[in-house]
Amino acid sequence: MTVDAPVIAHLDPPRRTLLGPGPSPVDDRVLRAMSAPLVGHLDPVFIRTMDEIQEMLRYVFETNNRLTIPVSGTGSAGMEATIANLIEPEEEVVVCIHGYFGERMSDMVSRLGGRPVRVECDWGAPIDLDKTREAWRKSNARILFGVHAETSTGVLQDLRPLREIADERDGLLLVDAVTSLGAHSVGADRNGVDACYSGTQKALSCPPGLSPVTFSERAVEKIRARRTPCSSWYLDVGLLLNYWGSDRVYHHTAPISMNYALHEALRVILEEGLEARADRHQRNHRALVAGVEAMGLAMQVAPESRLWTLNTVRAPENIDEAKVRKRLLEEFNIEVGGGLGVFKGKLWRIGLMGAGSTENNVLLLLAALEKALADEGFKVKDSGVSAAAALYSNEKS
Numbered sequence: 001m002t003v004d005a006p007v008i009a010h011l012d013p014p015r016r017t018l019l020g021p022g023p024s025p026v027d028d029r030v031l032r033a034m035s036a037p038l039v040g041h042l043d044p045v046f047i048r049t050m051d052e053i054q055e056m057l058r059y060v061f062e063t064n065n066r067l068t069i070p071v072s073g074t075g076s077a078g079m080e081a082t083i084a085n086l087i088e089p090e091e092e093v094v095v096c097i098h099g100y101f102g103e104r105m106s107d108m109v110s111r112l113g114g115r116p117v118r119v120e121c122d123w124g125a126p127i128d129l130d131k132t133r134e135a136w137r138k139s140n141a142r143i144l145f146g147v148h149a150e151t152s153t154g155v156l157q158d159l160r161p162l163r164e165i166a167d168e169r170d171g172l173l174l175v176d177a178v179t180s181l182g183a184h185s186v187g188a189d190r191n192g193v194d195a196c197y198s199g200t201q202k203a204l205s206c207p208p209g210l211s212p213v214t215f216s217e218r219a220v221e222k223i224r225a226r227r228t229p230c231s232s233w234y235l236d237v238g239l240l241l242n243y244w245g246s247d248r249v250y251h252h253t254a255p256i257s258m259n260y261a262l263h264e265a266l267r268v269i270l271e272e273g274l275e276a277r278a279d280r281h282q283r284n285h286r287a288l289v290a291g292v293e294a295m296g297l298a299m300q301v302a303p304e305s306r307l308w309t310l311n312t313v314r315a316p317e318n319i320d321e322a323k324v325r326k327r328l329l330e331e332f333n334i335e336v337g338g339g340l341g342v343f344k345g346k347l348w349r350i351g352l353m354g355a356g357s358t359e360n361n362v363l364l365l366l367a368a369l370e371k372a373l374a375d376e377g378f379k380v381k382d383s384g385v386s387a388a389a390a391l392y393s394n395e396k397s
């Protein structure tokens, strides 16, 4: 052997309170499911597991789409799977960009041989519908893309007006629901979404590693009518369906333990119920907002467009937001995110997703933030904890 074996200690990661843009905290039930014995990826037990995952994913996407599967890979794999399957070379796609992930989709469309028609909108606001309509009318695109929950800005996008624009020319609506699925209703069938992808590590409260996707019958028809093969072999949903459908033809070795985890995470969601889960996310979001505003901080996004899963809080003038995040991590074991793109250095991104969206976490974070801010020299106006606690008490009584 020419390379000496390195001496490496066993892994001992801390138990952080994950209140950033993801991954979110994971229920111990889900972690335990990952340590269940492996079976083969064509074992009847695993095949039943796959069927149940598909059934539960249809429930969370709110769809009857047959083509509903978890793609192996993180949210970006689902993103790439949707667009790689839907576009042919040189095909135009209207891409609404109101944050970092719209930008990523534009890049993917180009790399996969399509032509993005970029609708550039303000970061921190919903998609500009007039600009989108104009771009749609001027282009030959058959696909309109929008991000439902922009993790970089904290904005929730209403999907109905995008559907209406796409309907002007029988277009397909492609939606990123990475930070909404499992908290905000995606309503894939109700909202006429033709293709949608998410990630396991946000409001589904599962480790990162799978990307649930769903395609409507119209989207499947477009894929069936392709003139050229999908540019990705790994993400070709035609091939994937031979494995996830009744034929069970080997395509790739499914990540068994990740699928166990998703199975359990989805069971947790079923037990809570989608509506109750949405209510919980909304309540904790409102308590957090009450707390940060009482402290004298401002939210970045207008109230009517705020995500419940990802809260963008502006860092006050003269306060180094990175130092505050460092204090939260080092003194309290709490992770929150910093700004991306135009918001770099300007705000905190506080995630309250899935198992992380709890009264305990809101109160803990507000208390820790209050101390970290005071230590950085910010004059905290009123107690954030008291404001949030008052909201919880009022709603219980």
Ligand SMILES: Cc1ncc(COP(=O)(O)O)c(C=O)c1O
Binding pocket: 021, 022, 074, 075, 076, 077, 079, 101, 147, 149, 150, 151, 152, 176, 178, 179, 199, 208
């Ligand atoms: C809105 C959105 N889309 C796509 C992605 C990409 O997902 P991943 O990092 O899991 O590949 C993310 C990740 O944070 C996201 O927030």
